[in-house]
Amino acid sequence: MLDEKGFDLWANGYDRAVGLSDESDSYPFAGYRAILNDIYCKVMSRPGCRVLEIGFGTGTLAKKLYDQGIEIYGQDFSQQMIDIAKEKMPDAHFYKGDFTDGLVGPLKQRKYDFITATYSLHHLNDSEKLVFLKELYNHLEEGGMIMIGDVAFETRAGLEKLREQEGDAFDDEEFYFAAEDFRDAFPSLRFEQKSVCGGIITIEKEISYGY
Numbered sequence: 001m002l003d004e005k006g007f008d009l010w011a012n013g014y015d016r017a018v019g020l021s022d023e024s025d026s027y028p029f030a031g032y033r034a035i036l037n038d039i040y041c042k043v044m045s046r047p048g049c050r051v052l053e054i055g056f057g058t059g060t061l062a063k064k065l066y067d068q069g070i071e072i073y074g075q076d077f078s079q080q081m082i083d084i085a086k087e088k089m090p091d092a093h094f095y096k097g098d099f100t101d102g103l104v105g106p107l108k109q110r111k112y113d114f115i116t117a118t119y120s121l122h123h124l125n126d127s128e129k130l131v132f133l134k135e136l137y138n139h140l141e142e143g144g145m146i147m148i149g150d151v152a153f154e155t156r157a158g159l160e161k162l163r164e165q166e167g168d169a170f171d172d173e174e175f176y177f178a179a180e181d182f183r184d185a186f187p188s189l190r191f192e193q194k195s196v197c198g199g200i201i202t203i204e205k206e207i208s209y210g211y
């Protein structure tokens with residue numbers, strides 16, 4: 001699995017590598033643009049909202065939102081990725097930090113309308129995901145949403161089928177999502193398959209009306 005130095009080295013060629021995989025409709029990034037576009041549209045349906053992006057990378061999604069006046073916060077552990085994103089979005093609030101240890105201090109001081117994570121949370125195993133997702137959920141505004149775009153399936157069987165199909169190309173060091181495994185912890189979780197291997201998980205925080 002890539003560590004922060006690995007992502008530093010990948011940063012400059014990242015957008016091209018993702019684009020090629022998406023265009024050829026192949027694992028791991030098949031559906032990448034469709035996934036980011038769906039998340040973008042959902043966020044834009046709430047103008048003036050605040051977004052926290054986890055593992056923002058070169059800032060492909062964040063930049064589109066930033067250009068529409070959305071307030072952007074983010075956490076990533078690669079200094080190279082942060083430098084690329086910061087150059088595109090000078091007024092965004094980007095912080096360096098390993099999300100294996102949860103959110104960095106300054107990001108814990110706010111709540112967010114959307115918390116987005118595209119192709120980043122698969123660096124956590126499922127029990128680490130659960131801990132981190134619970135922390136993120138606590139930082140959602142009422143009615144807010146966590147939106148995760150990644151290699152993902154509704155069922156574990158779907159994920160295992162991908163592993164078989166890909167053979168040696170399958171990255172066993174990444175922990176992709178089987179949505180069904182997170183429903184007990186997050187009953188509001190919804191899943192939408194967007195490509196042969198990519199999907200969107202949405203976890204919504206309900207509004208409490210206080211009666």
Ligand SMILES: C[S@@+](CC[C@H](N)C(=O)[O-])C[C@H]1O[C@@H](n2cnc3c(N)ncnc32)[C@H](O)[C@@H]1O
Pocket residue numbers: 004007018054055056057058059060075076077078081097098099100117118119120123
């Ligand atoms: C594959 S890139 C995805 C970038 C972007 N979200 C996208 O959709 O193109 C994964 C990003 O997550 C970051 N990342 C991976 N593991 C991390 C960790 N443990 N803590 C913080 N950031 C991490 C990497 O530095 C990288 O920027």
